[in-house]
Amino acid sequence: MATTLKAGSIDGVMSEHPPSREHLISILQDVQELEGYLSRDSINRISEYLHLPTSKIYGVATFYNQFKLTKPGKIQIQVCRGTACHVKGSLNLLDSLKLLLGVEVGGTTKDGMFTLETVACLGGCSIAPVITANGRFFGRLDKKRLEELVEKFRAAGEVAE
Numbered sequence: 001m002a003t004t005l006k007a008g009s010i011d012g013v014m015s016e017h018p019p020s021r022e023h024l025i026s027i028l029q030d031v032q033e034l035e036g037y038l039s040r041d042s043i044n045r046i047s048e049y050l051h052l053p054t055s056k057i058y059g060v061a062t063f064y065n066q067f068k069l070t071k072p073g074k075i076q077i078q079v080c081r082g083t084a085c086h087v088k089g090s091l092n093l094l095d096s097l098k099l100l101l102g103v104e105v106g107g108t109t110k111d112g113m114f115t116l117e118t119v120a121c122l123g124g125c126s127i128a129p130v131i132t133a134n135g136r137f138f139g140r141l142d143k144k145r146l147e148e149l150v151e152k153f154r155a156a157g158e159v160a161e
Contacts, residue, residue: 010034010042014049021050024060028067037068073108073115075153077101080130082121089142090129094118096143097131100150113154133159 013030017023024046031042038061047054061067079085079094098104101114108115124130127139131146136159138149152160 008034010045014046019049019051021052024050024052024057025064028057028061032067037071039071070108071112074113074157075133075159076115076117078117078119078122078132080122080124080128080132081118082125082128084125084128085122085130088128092143093129093131093141093146096146097150100147113157114150136161 010031013034014027016030017027027046027050028038031046032038035042043054043057043061046052047057050057058069061069077097079097080090081094082090094105097116101107101109101116103109103114103116105116105118122130122132122137124137124139127137129141130137130139131141132138133149133153138161141149149161
């Protein structure tokens with residue numbers, strides 16, 4: 001990130017960028033880093049700052065999959081669906097997680113604790129199948145180990161092993 005986010009607010013983030021359309025993606029990235037996602041309020045404020053219609057901002061935010069328009073859970077679980085992980089059973093892990101968490105891919109649990117996502121590849125092929133939880137890698141998983149991890153996360157309220 002080019003900015004320091006010292007201000008700790010959306011207005012602070014925007015003040016670190018000139019009010020020009022060419023800075024839209026940088027502003028969106030910095031606001032998402034600050035808030036964890038792009039709220040309706042933040043998009044409206046960016047719209048006012050850049051003098052762009054909110055539809056244009058939503059268009060950019062929905063085009064790039066790096067942007068989230070809904071608040072993610074406290075623990076974000078990503079299931080690798082790359083070839084090595086697929087061969088080693090990541091689809092079964094994904095199905096188990098859907099049942100354990102009670103959400104579909106892209107969903108967040110009602111308590112706001114977990115968000116479930118899939119990714120094309122996490123680069124952990126040698127320890128397939130792999131998931132990440134808030135960026136921490138967990139590999140060579142089976143259903144039993146996965147269930148244990150989710151219960152530990154739930155009990156701790158954070159990613160713990």
